[in-house]
Amino acid sequence: MKITLGTVTHPGGSRVNKTGSWRTASKPRFNHQACVACDVCALVCPEGCIFGTGQNTYYANEDYCKGCGICAEVCPVHDIEMIPEAGEDG
Amino acid sequence: MVKVEERDKFNDHLLASGHTACPGCGQSLAARLVLRAAGRNVMVVNSTGCLEVFSSKYPESAWEVPWIHSLFENTSAVAAGIEAALKITGQLDRVRVIAQGGDGSTADIGLGAISGMLERGHDVLYICYDNEAYMNTGIQRSGSTPYYARTTTSPPGKVSRGNWRPKKDVPQIALAHGIPYVAVASVGYPMDLDRKVRKALSIRGPKYVQIHVPCPLGWGTAPERTIDFARLAVLTGLYPLYEVENGELRALKIPKKVPVEEYLKEQVRFRHLFGKEDRKKEIAEIQGIADQNIEKFGLIVK
Numbered sequence: 001m002k003i004t005l006g007t008v009t010h011p012g013g014s015r016v017n018k019t020g021s022w023r024t025a026s027k028p029r030f031n032h033q034a035c036v037a038c039d040v041c042a043l044v045c046p047e048g049c050i051f052g053t054g055q056n057t058y059y060a061n062e063d064y065c066k067g068c069g070i071c072a073e074v075c076p077v078h079d080i081e082m083i084p085e086a087g088e089d090g
Numbered sequence: 091m092v093k094v095e096e097r098d099k100f101n102d103h104l105l106a107s108g109h110t111a112c113p114g115c116g117q118s119l120a121a122r123l124v125l126r127a128a129g130r131n132v133m134v135v136n137s138t139g140c141l142e143v144f145s146s147k148y149p150e151s152a153w154e155v156p157w158i159h160s161l162f163e164n165t166s167a168v169a170a171g172i173e174a175a176l177k178i179t180g181q182l183d184r185v186r187v188i189a190q191g192g193d194g195s196t197a198d199i200g201l202g203a204i205s206g207m208l209e210r211g212h213d214v215l216y217i218c219y220d221n222e223a224y225m226n227t228g229i230q231r232s233g234s235t236p237y238y239a240r241t242t243t244s245p246p247g248k249v250s251r252g253n254w255r256p257k258k259d260v261p262q263i264a265l266a267h268g269i270p271y272v273a274v275a276s277v278g279y280p281m282d283l284d285r286k287v288r289k290a291l292s293i294r295g296p297k298y299v300q301i302h303v304p305c306p307l308g309w310g311t312a313p314e315r316t317i318d319f320a321r322l323a324v325l326t327g328l329y330p331l332y333e334v335e336n337g338e339l340r341a342l343k344i345p346k347k348v349p350v351e352e353y354l355k356e357q358v359r360f361r362h363l364f365g366k367e368d369r370k371k372e373i374a375e376i377q378g379i380a381d382q383n384i385e386k387f388g389l390i391v392k
Contacts, residue, residue, distance in 0.1 A: 012106035014145070014152035019108055042102070043280050044317055046119040049107045064107035068114035068306075069314030082314075 023067035026082040032056040034077040041071035109152035111144040114313025116303035117219045120277045127287035137165035137191030140226040163200045165189045166207035173212045190217040194224045197233035197258045208267040208296045215297045221305040229308045233258035239359045246362035264298035273333035276302040278320030302329045310358020322353040327380035330387045341387040350377045
């Protein structure tokens with residue numbers, strides 16, 4: 001780690017923190033069936049880790065997703081589900 | 091150094107991923123939405139608080155815009171200085187200045203400096219993220235803590251019913267300075283928040299915007315229900331969303347009155363009001379505050 005004087009750092013340098021390892025219980029699954037591309041999930045994600053450009057293209061970057069579940073809660077068509085971290089069988 | 095995998099034209103990620111806020115943090119969401127509205131041509135001055143701590147873990151920074159942190163109380167003084175320097179070098183047309191802090195630095199510690207900044211007429215947008223206690227240091231009560239909320243310094247018990255003083259009305263204090271724009275927003279209504287920040291930045295002179303941000307840790311709420319609680323606070327009338335532009339008041343109307351119990355009962359900080367002995371009187375008092383707000387701001391169309 002290179003130490004600089006003061007706290008002058010690279011913009012957006014926090015991206016080296018893979019906060020996805022914080023998830024303990026569940027992660028979002030985007031079903032890609034009823035999506036209407038309203039963009040609300042991407043808008044309200046506190047991590048800003050949901051991306052998508054049109055219907056049924058949205059996904060969460062699991063490197064950063066902390067599994068809070070807000071996206072599943074706000075989705076107007078209930079197309080996002082929280083599934084156990086270990087996967088469907090876990 | 092860091093591979094920036096996705097950049098976007100909507101400035102959605104000026105507060106980058108990888109910050110160390112709790113899951114479901116309302117403040118990190120609000121900060122991201124504010125920058126989304128403000129764009130790249132801003133300088134941000136941050137006070138001490140959760141936002142500063144989780145976004146600037148040494149040696150990293152989640153900010154993609156120029157960002158400065160000074161002492162707890164002098165956010166507005168630093169912002170005023172930056173604005174004065176931009177003005178004298180003729181660059182104020184190209185860069186906007188945002189000062190931001192939590193409710194502790196706004197309502198209690200930095201109030202003097204904010205008042206000075208508003209009174210001197212600096213072209214700065216002050217944003218207060220109101221999570222209703224000092225969450226960073228472990229949930230102590232602040233001037234902005236609502237009636238009967240449990241904090242570590244206002245614990246409920248045999249004698250105490252939690253915080254025994256009403257919430258300090260900082261937007262009205264800001265308004266009393268006669269500044270051109272004061273607004274109250276909430277993360278529960280992201281597009282309303284977006285519009286208010288854009289509007290504030292389009293106006294010259296001092297502006298004050300207060301944003302209600304639920305804190306899952308301090309309020310004892312489930313992380314996934316952050317948006318729900320922000321919306322319930324508005325729908326009950328406890329957190330009226332309004333804006334005052336040049337003395338003209340406009341409030342966001344609510345469809346119908348939701349009883350305050352809906353908002354209070356699932357939060358750990360109000361759980362003592364729903365114990366074995368029902369605290370009907372306290373709940374009625376909180377309902378009274380909500381009714382007063384509905385009346386005062388005309389929240390329900392008759």
